[in-house]
Amino acid sequence: NAGVTQTPKFRVLKTGQSMTLLCAQDMNHEYMYWYRQDPGMGLRLIHYSVGEGTTAKGEVPDGYNVSRLKKQNFLLGLESAAPSQTSVYFCASSYFGGAWTEAFFGQGTRLTVV
Amino acid sequence: AQRVTQPEKLLSVFKGAPVELKCNYSYSGSPELFWYVQYSRQRLQLLLRHISRESIKGFTADLNKGETSFHLKKPFAQEEDSAMYYCALKETSGSRLTFGEGTQLTVNP
Numbered sequence: 001n002a003g004v005t006q007t008p009k010f011r012v013l014k015t016g017q018s019m020t021l022l023c024a025q026d027m028n029h030e031y032m033y034w035y036r037q038d039p040g041m042g043l044r045l046i047h048y049s050v051g052e053g054t055t056a057k058g059e060v061p062d063g064y065n066v067s068r069l070k071k072q073n074f075l076l077g078l079e080s081a082a083p084s085q086t087s088v089y090f091c092a093s094s095y096f097g098g099a100w101t102e103a104f105f106g107q108g109t110r111l112t113v114v
Numbered sequence: 115a116q117r118v119t120q121p122e123k124l125l126s127v128f129k130g131a132p133v134e135l136k137c138n139y140s141y142s143g144s145p146e147l148f149w150y151v152q153y154s155r156q157r158l159q160l161l162l163r164h165i166s167r168e169s170i171k172g173f174t175a176d177l178n179k180g181e182t183s184f185h186l187k188k189p190f191a192q193e194e195d196s197a198m199y200y201c202a203l204k205e206t207s208g209s210r211l212t213f214g215e216g217t218q219l220t221v222n223p
Contacts, residue, residue, distance in 0.1 A: 090158065
């Protein structure tokens with residue numbers, strides 16, 4: 001049981017390049033999230049999804065797009081990378097459990113944009 | 115809009131001393147609150163939920179709706195408690211999960 005797996009673990013991009021981060025979960029969770037982690041700013045929600053085929057904007061969605069074509073996968077795309085998008089990206093998934101909800105996290109993707 | 119604030123970015127205590135990590139929130143409804151922890155080189159993981167009202171690894175947290183706070187406490191800190199701690203709020207009828215800025219706790223020997 002792998003849980004939540006993020007691909008790739010590390011990446012260096014040049015300004016203007018595009019890339020897609022893949023998040024896969026094998027727990028049949030409905031909800032999936034993408035966060036970025038920056039020093040002093042904690043985890044900020046980029047986009048999230050409440051089910052296959054649905055997505056919603058979080059706190060910092062600009063410059064990112066997402067897709068949830070399959071329930072187990074949540075893709076985060078950067079169309080034209082900028083140095084401000086240098087960060088550690090975390091994916092998470094959770095079941096619908098109300099106040100008993102527990103989010104499970106991936107190991108993170110460290111992205112550097114030069 | 116929901117918001118979570120952790121006023122202390124860094125907190126350093128000695129082993130055996132009490133520790134309190136502060137968390138304040140703003141939310142128009144009845145909140146669902148959590149503490150998550152990230153140990154060095156490990157994934158972020160759930161520490162405790164406000165609804166369970168249990169002690170995990172000696173940590174407890176009480177929801178104070180009057181002060182809109184959910185502070186994390188432990189009476190006697192241990193070196194293995196050194197980690198990054200995040201307070202999180204989930205909207206009652208939805209799925210949006212919002213985190214605070216995090217507090218890096220260091221427990222010195």
